[in-house]
Amino acid sequence: MRKSKFVLTVVSAALLALACGGGAPPGAGNPPGTEFPVDPAVLAAQPKASNTPMDEIVTRQLLPTIDRLFDQVRAQGLDTELQGVKVFAPNSGDKFLPGKVAIGFSYLLLNASPSDARYQTYLDGYRAISDMTINVTNETWGIYYYLSALWKLKKAGYLDSANPAVSAATLDKLKTRLDWRTFVNPDYTLINLPTNYYGVAFSVARLRYLLGWEGPEASEALLQKMINHYKTFSAFGFSDETDGSGRFDRYSILLIGEIVQRLIETDMQVAPEDLAALKGWLRQSVDVIKMRLNPAGNGIDYGRSLSAYADTSFAEVLSAAAHMNVLTAEEKDIAYAFATRITAKYAEFWYDAETGSLNMWDKGRRTDGYRGKARILGENLSLSHQLLYTNNLWKVSGHAQKPPVSTRAFIDYLDTLPRTALTRFAGFDGQSATYDRGLVTYRDGLRIISLPVVNGAATYHRTNPYFAIPYSYNMLSGVADTQWPQLQPMFTLADTSTGTPQALIPAAYQKNLRTQESADGKVLRVSYEQDAMDRVTGTGSGGSPFKDKRITSTTTYTFEPGQITREDTYTPNGALSLSKIELEFGSFSDGVSTSGDKRFSYASGDVYAFEVEGLQDCTVADVRGDADYNTPGGALQTSIRCSTPAQTFSTPLTIKWMLKYHSPGVASLAPH
Structure with a gap:
């Protein structure tokens, strides 16, 4: 086991633990006075409630926030307004809202007893709200959420009593409207939806069956459709969000967790061979998450739909894996400790006590347009759910009522994890027409750095959260729905005869992805090639990648403690007239100064140095007020913008950058 670098003297750490509330009850097997102290940076990085029983966080912090929203919706009805947003307005953009309202507010009833002072308020209010929202648009995920709520309420006796939570008239309408056929074809293919919706469709059909609204045939067929999709487009056990284009992201890790959660929720039995396959895929997602365990409760760091969902996706997978006994006893304890950190992070970071709401949109934060602020009520409720x-x-396993293992025990476990990993998603068969899709992980102490080599595919291929660049919480980040050239160049051609100039980026067409780790595990080299660029603007470009063979490239990354280097060589297929080459480094670090020759240093932040070779000019921009530099967790501070003006590109060009960051280090909840 590698010795952790985060060890202080006993006296100083003990004093800090007292000052920071570090004296929370340790987990079983970790009696006080037998552990090495924990570095103050770790204690500062983790949520304050990291050593609190999860159920206590839920009861004391999450349920009261739902209660307040319940009172507001009950009082304001369809005119409910949160932070200036008319949440039930026809143009709100939240097509799942009635379902999210149903599932979110159901927890108030399910966690109350008839003797509680607010029990009748919850019962009457729930019935009134379900009547009120019956004609509000509710699709796909919203259908599932609503059915899930109804099934929970039915099992608890709230649908069939003399004083039901949902009126008979409304329930009769729901029976017709909550149907998988609204987004699934008769042959069980999805209607213009990404593949993670197979899990939604199966869940809807299964819950309808449990409620007595239809037979079991559709749920059984959709389950097989889902499993067959995995087998067809998931060569290494991870779901491609497209039908083979290679978009592997948060959903690819999460989807198997969602599927297994739905099996648990509906107590569906599957064939032994299918169960073995599902457990195998679930274990592979667990292994990806294990390499990303960290003190702060941070989740996945690249791709779309991140913010709080980046964290909760890991919580969903780990709880399913624990319930299905895919984890060892030790792994269950560590998974619970990490899931508790995720829950605490939501309460302390994502929830804004000043506004009484989840915050994914303000104070320097930004998420995809898909999860825009118009969905503020629904996002509050679905994340809480x-x-x-x-x-x-x-709670079923007996964990949630107990404190997690101590921070020291948690950190010691993290210290046993491998330093590096290559997770294969697709490709790696050596065929000339095949592109490799994978995720490289480098652990520098308690800092996790990701290098996704994937295809953002339709809509996302040209956005920087899908670039093949390093990501690390609160140090290196993309920005949702933006295309500025973060840490990789963009080549703009001079020919404007066809209108918008054509721009090419090194994305979507990577092959021969290889990794090589040094004998001591400290240095990792990653290399790949591209037989074409992705044309992202101009004639031929569009929502999907456009293969442009006029430039090919080779790329090499070197990861070592405190330093990341990327070196590219771009080779033109004949002379090309370029109007410019651009590259940026948007950073959380601030106080930039330069020593000349495109070398920069920072006075504050995790990154303290950056340098570039192969481009002609670099300038520094303050981007704190620019929404295009707001990441899911907070605003970037500065951008170093490098470029080369118009030229004829006829010989190979090498572009290299190197960044240095403080090591050892740890990513906290929020950017420094």
Whole structure:
């Protein structure tokens, strides 16, 4: 086991633990006075409630926030307004809202007893709200959420009593409207939806069956459709969000967790061979998450739909894996400790006490347009639901009522994890027409750095959260729905005869992805080639990648403690007239100064140095007020913008950058 670098003297750490509330009850097997102290940077990085029982966080912090929203919706009805957003307005953009309202507010009833002072208020209010929202648009995920709520309420006796939570008239309408056929074809193919919706469709059909609204045939067929999709487009056990284009992201890790959660929720039995396959895929997602365990409760760091969902996706997978006994006893304890950090992070970071709401949109934060602020009520409720239902699974195992293992024990476990990993998603068969899709992970102490080599595919291929660049919480980040050239060049051609100039980026067409680790595990080299660029603007470009063979490239990354280097060689297929080459480094670090020759240093932040070779000019921009530099967790501070003016590109060009960051280090909840 590698010795952790985060060890202080006993006296100083003990004093800090007292000052920071580090004296929370340790987990079983970790009696006080037998452990090395924990570095103050770790204690500062993790949520304050990291050593608190998960169920206590849920009861004291999450349920009261739902209660306040319940009172507001009950009082304001369809005119409910949150932070200037008319949440039930026809143009709100939240097509899942009635379902999210149903599942979110159901927890108030399910966690109350008839003797509680607010029990009748919850019962009457729930019935009134379900009547009120019956004609509000509710699709796909919203259908599933609503059915899930109804099934929970039915099992608890709230649908069939003399004083039901949903009126008979409304329930009769729901029976017709909550149907998988609204987004699935008769042959069980999805209607213009990404593949993660197979899990939604199966869940809807299964819950309808449990409610007595239809037979079992559709749910059985959709389950097989889902499993067959995995087998067809998931050569290494991870779901491609497209039909083979290679978009592997948060959903690819999460989807198997969602599927297994739905099997648990609906108590569906599957064939032994299918169960073995599902457990195998679930274990592979667990292994990806294990390499990303960290003190702060941070989740995945690249791709779309991140913000709080980046964290809760890991909580969903881990709770499913624990329930299905895919984890060892030790792994269950560590998974619970990490899931507790995720729950605490939501309460302390994502929830804004000043506004009484989740915040994914303001104070320097930004998420995809798909999860815009118009969905503020629904996002509050769906995220709370994810944390509440995973907490319920941990309660079944007896974990949620207990404190997690101590921070020291948690850190010691992280110190046993491998330094590096290559997770294969697709390709790697050596065929000339095949592109490799994978995720490289480098652990520098408690800092996790990701290098995804994937295809953002339709819509996302040209956005920088899908670039093949390093990502690390609160140090290196993309920005949702933006295309500025973060840490990789963009070549703009001079020919404007066809209108918008054509721009090419090194994305989508990577092959021969290889990794090589040094004998001591400290240095990792990653290399790949591209037989074409992705044309992202101009004639031929569009929503999907456009293969442009006029430039090919080779790329080499070197990861070592405190330093990342990327070196590219771009080779033109004949002389090309370029108007410019651009590259940026948007950073959380601030106080930039330069020593000349494109070398920069920072006075504050995790990154303290950056340098570039192969481009002619570099300037520094303050981007704190620019929304295009707001990441899911907070605003970038500065951007170093490098470029080369018009030229004829006829011989190979090498572009190299190197960044240095403080090591050892640890990513906290928020940017420094």
